[in-house]
Amino acid sequence: MKKEFRRRPKEKNTDSLDKLPPFDQLQALLQQGAITCEDIVDRCLHNIAQGAYLNAFLRVYAEEAKQQAATIDQMCQTNNLPELAGMVVGLKDLLCYKDHPVQAASKILRGFVSQFSATAVQRLVDKHAIIVGHQNCDQFGMGSSNEASAFGPVRNALDTTRVPGGSSGGSAVAVQAHMCHVSLGTDTGGSVRQPAAFCGLVGLKPTYARISRHGLIAYASSFDTIGILSRTIQTCATVLEIIAGPDDFDSTVSHRPVPVYTAQLHFDKRAKVAYFPVALEHPGLQPAIRKQTQATLDTLLRAGHQVEAVDFPLLEYALPTYYVLVNAEASANLARFDGVRYGYRSSESITVADMYQKTRTQGFGQEVQRRILTGTFVLSADYYEAWYVKAQQVRRLIKEKLEMIFATYDFIVLPTTPTTAFKIGAYTQDPLAMYLADLYTVPASIAGIPSISIPNGTDENGLPIGLQVMAPAFGEAQLLAFAQYLTLLL
Amino acid sequence: MNCLICVTYLRARSVGSTQLWWSLRCVFPDLMGYKGDGGVYTRTKLLVMKIGRPLLQKLAQLAQLEVDVHNEPILLEDLNKIVDWAEKLKELDTTGVNPLVTMASEYNIFQEDTPQAPLAHAKALANAPSRDSNYFRVPKVKE
Numbered sequence: 061m062k063k064e065f066r067r068r069p070k071e072k073n074t075d076s077l078d079k080l081p082p083f084d085q086l087q088a089l090l091q092q093g094a095i096t097c098e099d100i101v102d103r104c105l106h107n108i109a110q111g112a113y114l115n116a117f118l119r120v121y122a123e124e125a126k127q128q129a130a131t132i133d134q135m136c137q138t139n140n141l142p143e144l145a146g147m148v149v150g151l152k153d154l155l156c157y158k159d160h161p162v163q164a165a166s167k168i169l170r171g172f173v174s175q176f177s178a179t180a181v182q183r184l185v186d187k188h189a190i191i192v193g194h195q196n197c198d199q200f201g202m203g204s205s206n207e208a209s210a211f212g213p214v215r216n217a218l219d220t221t222r223v224p225g226g227s228s229g230g231s232a233v234a235v236q237a238h239m240c241h242v243s244l245g246t247d248t249g250g251s252v253r254q255p256a257a258f259c260g261l262v263g264l265k266p267t268y269a270r271i272s273r274h275g276l277i278a279y280a281s282s283f284d285t286i287g288i289l290s291r292t293i294q295t296c297a298t299v300l301e302i303i304a305g306p307d308d309f310d311s312t313v314s315h316r317p318v319p320v321y322t323a324q325l326h327f328d329k330r331a332k333v334a335y336f337p338v339a340l341e342h343p344g345l346q347p348a349i350r351k352q353t354q355a356t357l358d359t360l361l362r363a364g365h366q367v368e369a370v371d372f373p374l375l376e377y378a379l380p381t382y383y384v385l386v387n388a389e390a391s392a393n394l395a396r397f398d399g400v401r402y403g404y405r406s407s408e409s410i411t412v413a414d415m416y417q418k419t420r421t422q423g424f425g426q427e428v429q430r431r432i433l434t435g436t437f438v439l440s441a442d443y444y445e446a447w448y449v450k451a452q453q454v455r456r457l458i459k460e461k462l463e464m465i466f467a468t469y470d471f472i473v474l475p476t477t478p479t480t481a482f483k484i485g486a487y488t489q490d491p492l493a494m495y496l497a498d499l500y501t502v503p504a505s506i507a508g509i510p511s512i513s514i515p516n517g518t519d520e521n522g523l524p525i526g527l528q529v530m531a532p533a534f535g536e537a538q539l540l541a542f543a544q545y546l547t548l549l550l
Numbered sequence: 551m552n553c554l555i556c557v558t559y560l561r562a563r564s565v566g567s568t569q570l571w572w573s574l575r576c577v578f579p580d581l582m583g584y585k586g587d588g589g590v591y592t593r594t595k596l597l598v599m600k601i602g603r604p605l606l607q608k609l610a611q612l613a614q615l616e617v618d619v620h621n622e623p624i625l626l627e628d629l630n631k632i633v634d635w636a637e638k639l640k641e642l643d644t645t646g647v648n649p650l651v652t653m654a655s656e657y658n659i660f661q662e663d664t665p666q667a668p669l670a671h672a673k674a675l676a677n678a679p680s681r682d683s684n685y686f687r688v689p690k691v692k693e
Contacts, residue, residue, distance in 0.1 A: 172677050175669060268653045282653045308661060312654050380636040391613060398614070400686050402677035412691045421616040429615055433625065434632055436613040437601065450639050452649035457642070459650060491628055492635055508653045533655070 076110050078103040083241040084294045086146045090136050097136070097146050097190075101129040104148045104192055108239045114215045116224075116233040118153055119161060120193040128190045135188075143302065144187035150240040152231045153194045154201055155286070156275035157181050164277050165209040166199040168423030169403040178275020179310065180244060180286050180303040187302055192240050196230030199425040200394065201246050201279045203227045204254060204497040205487065208427040213484055216258060218523065222481040225255030225497070228289065232259040235289050242299055243289040248279050249382050250476075250501025252287030253513035257476035257526020260515045262543070264288045264296050265501075267533045268508030269314040271300075272307035280389035283382075283505050293514070293544045297321035300536065319537045327538075327545035333360055334370040334469040342375075344478045344496055348519035353475050356516055356527055359549060360473075370465055370472075374458050375503065379495060381458065382502040384438050384451035390428075391435025397423065430491065459507040466509075466532040471542055474500050476513040476526030504530050512543050516550060601629050 080103055081089060089095045105122050125148070132145045151157055153165045156174035163169040177185065185191065198208040206214040206229025214229040216222040217237040224233045228245030232255035235243050245252040247265035256263025264287055271286045278284060286303065290296045298321075305318040335357055340350055361367045399405035399419030406418035424432070438447035465472060478499050487494040504511035509530055516527035529546070531539035601609075606626055610617040617625055671684055680687040 171679075175673055175676075269655070311659065315656060315659060377639060377642060380638050383632065384636050384639070395614075399679060400688055401674075403679070405679035409689055412688050415689050416614040417616045420614050424615075430625065430628055430632075432613045432615065433606070433609050434629060436609045437605075437629065437633065440609065440612065446640075447636070449649050450644060451636075452651060453644035453647040454639055454642055456647055456650035457644070492631055 077107050077238050080104065080107075080148075080238045080241060082292060082295070083147050083290075083298070084292055086241075087141055090132075090146050091139065091141065093136070097129040097132040098126065100146060101125045101148060101190060101192070104239055107237055108193070108234075111217065111233075111237045111239060114217055114220070114233050114237060115196055115212055116214055116230040116237065116239060117150070117193045118163070118165065118196050118211055118230070121160065121191060125190050125192050128188070132188060132190075142188040144184060144189040144298070147184075147189040147242060148192050148240040149184055149189045150192055150195045150231060150234045150243045151181060152197050152201075152228050152243065152245045154197060154246050154277045154279075155181055155194075155244055156277070157191060157194070160194070162194060162277070163210075164200045165197045165211055166423065166425060166428065167210045167404055168397045168420070169277075170423075171404070172402050174275075176275060178286075179272040179307045181275060183303045184244075184299070189242075195228075195234055195243060197245075198227035198229070198251075199428050200277065200390070201227040201248055201251055201284075202390070202425075202427050202431055204250070204494050205482070205484075206230060206255070207484065207488055208425055210425060215484070216481050218259070219481065219521075221483055222523070223258065223484050223486075225258035225477075225481065227251040228255050228287070231289050232256060232261055232263070235259070235261055235291060241290065242295060244299075244303075245287045245289055246276055246279075247285050247287035247501075247505070248283045248386060249505045250498040252289060253476050253501050253511060253526065253528060254497060256289055256513040257515075257524065257528075258481040260518075260524030261513075262288075262290050262293055262296050262515075263513045263526075264300065264536075264540075265504060265511050266300060266304065266536055267314070267510045269312055270304050270510070270534065270536065272305075272310040272313045274307055274309035278393040280386035281393060282389060283386055283508075285505075293512075293540055293547060294322065294325065296512075297325060297540050300540075304536075314534070316534055321537055321540050324537045325541050325544045327541040329470075331360070331365045331471060331542060332469045333357070333365055333367045334465055334472045335367065336372040336375060336472070336474055337369045338372055338375050339474045339500060342478065342499070344499065345475065346479045346519065349475045349478070349480070349525050352517045352519075352525050353473070353527060356546070356550060357473065360546075363549060368469070370469070372461065372465075372503075374454075374461055375499075377454055378458060378502045378506055379499060381451045381454045382498070382506055383434070383495060384447055385455060385506075387431045387435035388439050388448050388451075389435070391432045391439060394424070394428070394432055399423070427491070455506050458503060462503065462507045462509065462530075463532070470531070470538065472530040474528050474530075476500060476528040480519045480521070480523035480525060500528060504528075507533075509533050510536050510539050512539055514543050514547055599626070599630050600633050601626060 158177040205223040206226035216224040231243030231245040236259040252263040409415035513526040
């Protein structure tokens with residue numbers, strides 16, 4: 061089952077890639093007949109094959125993609141293109157796609173075939189986006205480096221000795237290496253924004269409940285969101301306005317109207333921007349990232365925006381709060397994997413109790429088991445009040461503090477990650493050091509607010525740096541417009 | 551000397567030797583304890599073991615997982631490190647703070663109660679590792 065990992069080529073291998081034309085200009089090209097959709101899909105498949113050593117895709121649906129491309133090429137002649145015609149999309153292995161396997165990159169869901177499509181996926185398919193395959197990730201989204209996958213680690217296409225970030229690492233590398241235009245990932249504590257930063261992409265985590273979670277394999281239900289990885293903010297906005305909004309299959313999804321984000325990408329206000337000195341002075345922050353973030357803040361100030369330092373002493377409590385709560389929710393959510401109804405079942409068991417234990421122990425990866433056990437600990441009778449309830453109280457403090465900041469400011473700007481992409485294997489023995497990679501991304505997840513990571517230069521090794529912008533709940537329209545403005549400004 | 555300890559320690563970790571690990575812990579507690587301080591981890595303080603072996607086995611039983619002797623030392627160390635690190639939350643005074651139990655901001659969203667086609671038996675059973683006519687098949691429940 062475990063995919064053998066190919067030895068990495070010594071030289072960087074991104075030159076042999078057939079670059080994809082950006083989706084924003086693609087439809088015009090298709091209609092002019094300058095390019096065909098079949099050609100686009102062929103390029104994607106070529107890049108997937110060329111980049112197999114990156115380990116970004118777990119399953120590729122090549123024939124289906126080619127067929128759909130042929131259909132779209134026929135539509136081009138009628139001059140009436142559906143909104144997403146020509147867009148090639150990859151799915152993180154946590155999103156269900158009808159009649160296709162999905163496995164959460166874990167052994168425990170071996171052989172599972174989805175009976176329905178996730179609402180977000182279905183909405184893309186309805187607009188004729190082409191689903192090209194399922195992408196590697198950390199098992200159940202639990203990890204920050206994409207090393208905790210049952211299918212081996214994913215490699216960063218810019219430097220194959222380094223991680224792409226996680227947990228949506230395969231999804232980020234797929235966009236980075238021109239294997240698809242867009243990836244749908246999931247972001248529970250930074251799993252879309254952090255890989256976007258490590259791979260030099262745009263990564264959006266929308267407001268909690270903006271996009272239906274139906275068909276997303278649950279990790280921590282009060283944190284999970286579907287996120288978008290793309291090259292441009294325009295593409296990200298195009299996808300968001302299609303997949304967001306009410307859904308009969310998710311009772312928690314918001315019924316607020318979905319704005320036409322692509323029509324509101326122009327930002328001409330004077331922005332009130334807050335930043336946290338406590339984040340910039342953190343001892344774990346790489347100096348190059350500090351310098352780059354500071355430079356961006358200075359640029360904003362010079363461009364006439366209001367940029368002010370704001371106290372956020374709760375930052376150091378965000379990570380522990382996050383891990384207590386997500387582990388608790390994970391221990392409950394992952395109870396459903398018992399070997400009875402689907403997925404892997406241990407063949408060694410004689411009794412049913414034995415079957416549960418052996419199936420779960422053999423099926424779940426090490427990090428998943430660690431999180432289930434920690435979650436069980438904080439939820440157990442003797443510790444519930446002191447750990448779980450305490451973390452819920454701190455969650456409220458953090459959420460209210462951020463809301464208070466947004467009463468005065470439009471955006472909060474901070475780095476996406478404390479370091480740029482680190483070496484594969486650097487933290488696999490030390491879970492706590494690994495958790496630190498999410499330091500700056502968890503506050504938005506705790507508060508359920510939207511947050512985007514955009515490229516902000518590179519460090520001394522040429523590795524991409526991410527800049528994170530957070531906005532108040534349901535402020536995606538302003539957030540995307542401001543991010544677009546920043547991209548042009550930087 | 552330090553190097554020797556480190557090497558022995560890593561070896562104890564990697565082979566999962568409970569005995570070697572515990573004896574090392576007893577002799578060099580300072581070197582083996584981690585203390586998190588705002589994200590900078592130094593091996594300076596003794597790690598307080600909040601989770602011992604009996605509790606770990608109890609948790610494993612509750613979570614329907616098996617923790618064998620081989621994995622025990624690594625898991626004990628990791629879990630205690632995580633719990634010790636999360637202890638930081640206790641510094642904050644949260645008296646009178648209402649726990650945040652849901653992220654939903656909209657309540658009482660109703661929809662029409664219209665019957666829909668259920669998942670067909672064949673489809674529901676299609677993913678089962680073992681089945682028998684219309685049922686999921688499991689090993690015997692009674693001894």
